[in-house]
Amino acid sequence: MIAKLISNMHFLTAMVLFLIGFHTMLTHSNLIKKVMGMNIMETGIFLFFISVGYVRGGSSPIAVPGAEGYINPLPSALILTGIVVSVSLTAFALALIVKLYNYYGTVDADKIMQLRGGEE
Amino acid sequence: MQSVVLQTVIKLLLPFIQVYGLYIIFHGHISPGGGFAGGAVMAASFVLFAMSYGVGEGFKRLPRLIAQWLESLGGLIYIALGLTGILRGAAFLTNVPEWLGQAGQLFSAGLIPLLTTAIGLKVCSTIVTLLYHLLEEGHYDSQTD
Amino acid sequence: MNHLPVLLVALYLAAALGLPLLGRNKKFPAGLFAVGVAGCGLILAAASAWHVAGTGTYSYFPGGHQAPLGIEITIDWVTVFLHLTINLLAVLVLIYSTADLSRELGGGRAKTWYYSLFFLLLAALNGIVMAFDLFNIFVFTEIGTIAACALVAIRPKRLCVEAAFKYLVLSALGSGMVLLGIGLLYMVTGYLNIGAMAQALPKAFAMYPWNVLVALSLFVIGLGTKAALFPLHVWLPDAHSSAPTPSSAALSGLVIKVYAVAMARIIFQAYGAELFSRIPVPDVILVFSTAGIFAGSVLAIGQTDIKRMLAYSSVAQIGYIFLGFALVTMNGIVGGILHIFCHAVMKSLLFLAAGAIIFKTGIRKIEDLAGMGYRMPLTMAAFSIGALSMVGIPGFSGFISKYYLAFGALAADRPVYVAVILLSSLLNAVYFFPIVVRAFFGHKEKQMTWDRLPWAMTVPMVVLAALTVILGILPGGLVRIAELAAGAWLN
Numbered sequence: 001m002i003a004k005l006i007s008n009m010h011f012l013t014a015m016v017l018f019l020i021g022f023h024t025m026l027t028h029s030n031l032i033k034k035v036m037g038m039n040i041m042e043t044g045i046f047l048f049f050i051s052v053g054y055v056r057g058g059s060s061p062i063a064v065p066g067a068e069g070y071i072n073p074l075p076s077a078l079i080l081t082g083i084v085v086s087v088s089l090t091a092f093a094l095a096l097i098v099k100l101y102n103y104y105g106t107v108d109a110d111k112i113m114q115l116r117g118g119e120e
Numbered sequence: 121m122q123s124v125v126l127q128t129v130i131k132l133l134l135p136f137i138q139v140y141g142l143y144i145i146f147h148g149h150i151s152p153g154g155g156f157a158g159g160a161v162m163a164a165s166f167v168l169f170a171m172s173y174g175v176g177e178g179f180k181r182l183p184r185l186i187a188q189w190l191e192s193l194g195g196l197i198y199i200a201l202g203l204t205g206i207l208r209g210a211a212f213l214t215n216v217p218e219w220l221g222q223a224g225q226l227f228s229a230g231l232i233p234l235l236t237t238a239i240g241l242k243v244c245s246t247i248v249t250l251l252y253h254l255l256e257e258g259h260y261d262s263q264t265d
Numbered sequence: 266m267n268h269l270p271v272l273l274v275a276l277y278l279a280a281a282l283g284l285p286l287l288g289r290n291k292k293f294p295a296g297l298f299a300v301g302v303a304g305c306g307l308i309l310a311a312a313s314a315w316h317v318a319g320t321g322t323y324s325y326f327p328g329g330h331q332a333p334l335g336i337e338i339t340i341d342w343v344t345v346f347l348h349l350t351i352n353l354l355a356v357l358v359l360i361y362s363t364a365d366l367s368r369e370l371g372g373g374r375a376k377t378w379y380y381s382l383f384f385l386l387l388a389a390l391n392g393i394v395m396a397f398d399l400f401n402i403f404v405f406t407e408i409g410t411i412a413a414c415a416l417v418a419i420r421p422k423r424l425c426v427e428a429a430f431k432y433l434v435l436s437a438l439g440s441g442m443v444l445l446g447i448g449l450l451y452m453v454t455g456y457l458n459i460g461a462m463a464q465a466l467p468k469a470f471a472m473y474p475w476n477v478l479v480a481l482s483l484f485v486i487g488l489g490t491k492a493a494l495f496p497l498h499v500w501l502p503d504a505h506s507s508a509p510t511p512s513s514a515a516l517s518g519l520v521i522k523v524y525a526v527a528m529a530r531i532i533f534q535a536y537g538a539e540l541f542s543r544i545p546v547p548d549v550i551l552v553f554s555t556a557g558i559f560a561g562s563v564l565a566i567g568q569t570d571i572k573r574m575l576a577y578s579s580v581a582q583i584g585y586i587f588l589g590f591a592l593v594t595m596n597g598i599v600g601g602i603l604h605i606f607c608h609a610v611m612k613s614l615l616f617l618a619a620g621a622i623i624f625k626t627g628i629r630k631i632e633d634l635a636g637m638g639y640r641m642p643l644t645m646a647a648f649s650i651g652a653l654s655m656v657g658i659p660g661f662s663g664f665i666s667k668y669y670l671a672f673g674a675l676a677a678d679r680p681v682y683v684a685v686i687l688l689s690s691l692l693n694a695v696y697f698f699p700i701v702v703r704a705f706f707g708h709k710e711k712q713m714t715w716d717r718l719p720w721a722m723t724v725p726m727v728v729l730a731a732l733t734v735i736l737g738i739l740p741g742g743l744v745r746i747a748e749l750a751a752g753a754w755l756n
Contacts, residue, residue: 018445025438031430038437045441049448060152075451078400080156082444085407089437091250092411096418096430098254103423112427188285195282199275205329212271214329 010051017044029109031100035093042086049075049082126172137165141244148236149229155239162240163247170248175255184252187245194242201231201238269313270340270348270395271325273306277388281381288377296363299380303356306387310348317345322753324397332397333461339397342750343602347394347526350606354518354613355387357725361617362511364721368624369420369509379419379509386412386515390523398457399447399535402527406443410436410491413520416512417504428503435490435500442487449480450535459535470540481546484531492524494550494587495557498580502564505576510620513572514613517579522586522605529590529601533754538593550591555685557584562692570629571619574696575612578655581689582608588682589670597673598751599744604666606743607736611654611663614729618648621726625716631700638705640716645704647726652697654733657690662736665744 005012021041025034053075061073097107104112141162148154170178205214213231221228280302287293317323317340325338359380366376389409396402414436418429451457453473454465470477490497501521505513532541541547561581568574586608589601621644622637623629638645654661667686674682736743 018441022438022441025434034434038434038441041438041441042444045445045448048445049451052448052452062151074457075448078457080154081400081404084156085404085440088411089407089433089440091254092414093430093433093437094254096426096433099418099426100423100430103426116427192282192286196279199279199282202275202327205327206268206272211325211329212268212275212327214327 010047010054014044014048014051017041017047020044031097031107031109034109035090035097038093039086039090042082046079046082046086049079122174123172130168130172134165134169137168138162141165141240145236145240146226146233148240149232150224150226155236156243158236159240159243160247162244163251166244166248167251170251170255175252178252182248184249187249187252190241190245191249194238194240194245197238198235198242201234204231267313267316267320267323267325267340269309269316270338270344270391271327273309273313273348273352274388274392274395276302276306276309277384277391281384281388284377284381284384288374288381293377295377295380296359296366299359299383300356300363302384303352303359303387306391307352307356310345310352313340314345314349317342333456333458336401337397337458337460338395340395341753342746343526343530343753344395346602346606346746346750347523348391350609351387351390351394351519351523354515354609355383357728358511358514358518358613358617359383360721361514361620361725362509364719365510365620365624371421375419375421379416382412382415382419383511383515386416386520390519393523393527397459399450399459399462399531400457402531403440403443403447406488406491406524406527407440409520409523410440413516414504416516417508419512420507420509422507424503425507428500428507432500432504435497439487439490439497442483442490446480446483446487449476449483452476459530462535463537466536466540477540478544481532481536481541481544484528485546485550488524488528488531489553492521492528492587493580493583494525495553495560495580495584498557498561498583501580502573502576505579506570506573510572510616510623513576513620514616517576517616518609518613521579521583522609525583525586525590526605529754532590538755547591547593550587551679551682554584554587554591555682557581558588558685558689559692562689562696566692566696568696569631571622571631571634571700572616572629574631575615575619578693578696579612581693582612582655585666585670585686585689588685589666589673592670592673592677592679592682593755594673594676595748595751595755596669596676598754599747600666600669600671600673602747602750603669603740603743606747607654607662607666607733610729610732610736611651611661614647614651614726614733615655617722617726617729618644618651621718621722624722625718634700635703635707639713641718642713642715643723644718644726645701647730648704649701650730650733652701654737655697656693657686660734660737662733662740664737665740669744669747 018041021037021044024037025041028034028037053072055069055071058069058071061070100112101107104115106112141158144153144161145155145158148158166178166182169181202213205212208214215230215232219230284295287298288295322341325340326332326335327338328335366379370376370379386409389405389412392405393402393409396405414429414433417432418426450462453469453476454462456462456465466477493501505517508516532546558581561577561584565574565577565581568577585604586601589597589604622641625641628634650661654663657663657667667690671683671686674680
């Protein structure tokens with residue numbers, strides 16, 4: 001059981017990262033922390049995806065003489081796209097936070113709700 | 121944050137970073153890397169410069185106008201290269217079989233090096249534009265309702 | 266092989282990238298250009314539909330690599346139906362926005378950015394409905410999400426920025442789940458192509474049932490968040506009500522439905538009927554959509570702001586679409602697909618009419634609309650047509666889709682959902698009729714003061730109102746396409 005867990009460590013780590021990110025994103029009221037949670041969650045998913053394509057002892061997927069097995073390149077290629085998506089989401093979220101900070105002077109969601117209270 | 125040490129180191133490092141970025145972009149079809157990775161490395165050089173010398177100096181080296189042009193052009197070149205496939209009667213983004221060359225050579229793989237170059241341009245200019253906007257935001261007057 | 270659908274996406278992407286360059290020239294008529302590009306898009310979509318009608322559905326392989334190695338694009342009747350819907354709505358909304366945007370965004374270059382983002386959104390929407398592998402669906406979904414959030418945040422108001430942030434965070438959660446789901450399925454099947462996956466999944470399900478089940482639930486929750494399926498709808502009212510009017514119309518009319526279609530495509534075409542006869546997913550979705558239909562309507566009744574009310578009504582209406590899909594009968598799916606079009610038309614009509622009232626008078630409160638029928642007769646007439654259609658009065662397009670939904674419920678042997686449809690129609694009437702009645706009969710002095718609107722605002726409203734009525738009376742062609750589309754999903 002333990003040996004099995006250790007040999008599948010990357011999947012376990014990926015899930016733990018995903019849950020940490022998910023939890024951070026939903027429970028923290030600081031907007032920057034929410035964005036950090038988003039990134040941690042996505043890192044977890046990327047790790048998971050890359051692990052799916054990993055072949056133990058395989059070499060990188062370039063045709064060179066003498067290579068035994070290759071690592072599946074498809075998940076890596078997909079995750080590159082995933083990283084691009086995550087970068088753009090992060091950039092956009094940060095830009096929105098800068099704007100919110102300019103409007104309210106705080107990056108705390110609870111305080112923003114309080115400030116907004118009388119407005120509507 | 122203007123520090124002599126930082127500025128000198130960055131000045132020394134810049135050419136190496138940029139050459140490395142270009143290397144990654146142009147070898148995208150024969151080794152790991154490609155447009156996104158290389159473009160990000162290239163962008164890192166501009167960003168490092170803008171952060172150590174101040175945004176104003178950064179604007180002088182890569183003005184926002186040019187960055188925006190490159191950003192749009194990178195995407196448009198990609199689409200145009202894709203359309204050449206249709207013009208030759210094949211599907212969108214089809215490679216040119218005559219240009220495939222020998223695997224492992226720098227001049228091979230048909231359209232793919234051109235595509236990675238377009239992506240590199242786009243990624244580099246996008247990241248630079250993004251950082252310019254974020255760094256500069258402090259100077260803006262916040263528009264209020 | 267026919268390139269039209271790919272050209273459609275390429276056209277919109279090129280327009281989105283080119284507009285910031287062209288817009289540098291201060292005199293550049295961005296609005297006219299945008300309408301022209303969307304017009305070309307509609308022509309391409311119509312030509313593609315004509316081609317499919319002539320020669321049948323087909324698959325397209327960009328780069329010339331065959332599936333499952335290459336990327337597959339499917340041009341089936343669902344794609345055709347949604348391409349027509351998206352591009353038709355896009356043209357009308359863009360015509361409207363040429364007049365409306367100056368008020369919403371002020372002068373300057375924001376308008377150019379707006380059109381650029383709008384085209385990015387259109388490219389993504391057109392891409393989602395024709396992608397036939399999971400990863401392309403994901404990528405286009407992300408492009409669509411960012412563009413949609415930006416279209417909400419573009420107004421320099423703090424409410425909009427806040428709404429956009431909420432939308433972004435929840436969408437990011439959703440997309441994270443979708444990506445994890447894709448990873449889980451890829452792990453056990455080794456394919457991303459939906460067709461290849463459908464063949465590999467039954468075997469994979471026998472070996473790794475948990476992977477397949479968890480992936481399914483992640484898809485339902487992830488795409489459900491983006492499509493505002495009931496308990497996950499919390500971002501929608503803020504985002505759709507604070508956005509500029511043309512964005513609201515496009516977001517409510519098109520964006521949420523495209524995600525619903527993506528979910529249905531994954532469930533029907535990747536999982537296939539055999540698998541989910543063993544998993545009670547449709548029943549779960551049925552419960553949530555029913556809850557959404559009632560909750561959306563009840564919450565809409567309590568609203569005082571007209572755009573907010575319309576946004577809550579979207580929560581209810583997306584419930585009908587999911588209800589139709591989850592009934593898994595021919596008529597039910599036809600009803601769901603029809604409702605995509607009918608709701609797109611009538612909800613855009615309502616949003617545009619509400620926007621026209623705000624544009625002319627600045628009134629957003631529902632109580633203040635009394636006598637509006639005498640100030641803006643054309644707009645209120647259009648609003649009334651939309652409202653009647655929304656309630657499902659025979660003779661308007663909303664009736665047709667509900668009729669098919671009800672038959673679908675009977676065919677699925679679940680008559681209780683017929684009662685749901687009838688009751689919810691009553692609820693719709695509760696919040697739409699008072700507005701109409703008050704606008705035309707609520708005022709003491711019945712004096713006509715006709716506040717005229719720019720033609721760019723009236724024309725889209727008249728066209729949409731005409732479509733609502735015409736499709737209510739002559740739904741034949743539309744129903745035929747919807748039946749062909751549903752057939753592809755059910756076999």
